[in-house]
Amino acid sequence: MAPQLESARFRGDPILERIRAADTSAYLKFGQSGEHIRAVQHGLMDLGNPAYAIPSGATGNFLNETSNAVVHFKQNEGLSPADPVVGVGTITRLDGKWAWPNADRDEWLSWQTRPISEFNFTRKNEMDRVSSGQTFTFNPVSGAIPTEFQDATTGALAALLDHLGSPDGRYSPSASWGASPFDLYHFHIAVDIPPAGPAPSWLTPGGVAAQARKFKQRAAELQAEADLVAPRGSPAWTSAYRDRLLTPTSGVTRGMVDLFVDVLTAALANSVAEGQPLRLIWHTFEVPIWRPITVDTLDLRRHWRNTLFLAPSAPLTHPPFTPTVDENNLHYLQFLEPAFLVDQNCVITLFGPTMTETSALVGLDMKQVWDNWPVDHVEL
Structure with a gap:
């Protein structure tokens, strides 16, 4: 059975699951767009590292800002090659950052402004x-x-x-x-x-x-x-x-x-x-x-x-x-x-x-x- 993603942010997305299963034809690259890319953008930005910032926000478009964020993430995580491609290593490492207990992005967001x-x-x-x-x-x-x-x-x-x-x-x-x-x-x-x-x-x-x-x-x-x-x-x-x-x-x-x-x-x-x-x-x-x-x-x-x-x-x-x-x-x-x-x-x-x-x-x-x-x- 192919390995599956754990984070509710990513788990179940057909393209991201294919990447996790090492399907190279599903890798994310410059010029692509979609909700799966928006999820990855949120995953990078929510880590709070300025190097992963995407000033235009989670647009769902894989352009220069997203490329830079991906490269910096891979460099910091020791992933090689540190190129602007979201492959199995990148999605696995990013999924691990959010697997537990912040699997649901809405859950993570809710605690940012919760009083008391x-x-x-x-x-x-x-x-x-x-x-x-x-x-x-x-x-x-x-x-x-x-x-x-x-x-x-x-x-x-x-x-x-x-x-x-x-x-x-x-x-x-x-x-x-x-x-x-x-x-x-x-x-x-x-x-x-x-x-x-x-x-x-x-x-x-x-x-x-x-x-x-x-x-x-x-x-x-x-x-x-x-x-x-x-x-x-x-x-x-x-x-x-x-x-x-x-x-x-x-x-x-x-x-x-x-x-x-x-x-x-x-x-x-x-x-x-x-x-x-x-x-x-x-x-x-x-x-x-x-x-x-x-x-x-x-x-x-x-x-x-x-x-x-x-x-x-x-x-x-x-x-x-x-x-x-x-x-x-x-x-x-x-x-x-x-x-x-x-x-x-x-x-x-x-x-x-x-x-x-x-x-x-x-x-x-x-x-x-x-x-x-x-x-x-x-x-x-």
Whole structure:
């Protein structure tokens, strides 16, 4: 079998694949034109070396500027002859530059302007983490999160951020371009709704759903208190809200961090008692302006789930139904949506019930998120 290109920038292009297979009749030379040449031009320019600059841009025309860029690239890579021809050596070396994790040019471009860089954990970060043997850790500020949730979270992140593809397999389109407040930042904790309706134990006055509801209500009350200090989302508001999340109020023995852990612990216990698996439902590519142009809200590439109890080692899979808001509510009883931030040191801050609380814990001005969030966005 002929060797194939690895980078999504080039892989599958019939002419570039012929070059990779050493078909000399397909080599790129002066005077040619086409989308395959445009892809090579982008590949050279995106490396950022001034010697590979093509001032006229990626026109798709192989003229003098492209010839000069190709010659300089071959010289720097020690390829011989260093002539203005894109042959097997040139395309193989250039493909290797972009194979992983920047296989998709749109992915690479999206991170050039993405805000909140300290919490942009890209697939490149994940590749570096794996290659260095570094493990994810959890920020203790968000509490003593049960080990089962820690393992499920880190396992899902590793699968969704895999630089070699998605949980669908090697070379499959990526499940996410990264974890950030605009990409992959939360999951839903849920149980399946059986044919007769939600299991009553989850809905009793003291049940997990009621605990989660009280937790959300308390968060809303604390937000209202912070509103009296400063405009919502501002640094002063964030600081005031963080203090309230971390400090139990007078006469209260369980603060918000404790209540969050209480809900997770109760969910695990009830899941075991009922013999009913806990589902974690994940959505990626949240904000349309930073997702592949071909991926819409209902694209299965955005929708995944894993299981904590009964089948904790099961891999991430797509849900077994059309992933819409209505379908989710028909199939799942969802009671909490923890949000997380991953920093450049592989530290995960996991809290809830929304990103507002998680951001406050790390001192992130939530206005930075809101200012870059489309007003018409609807979460699943």
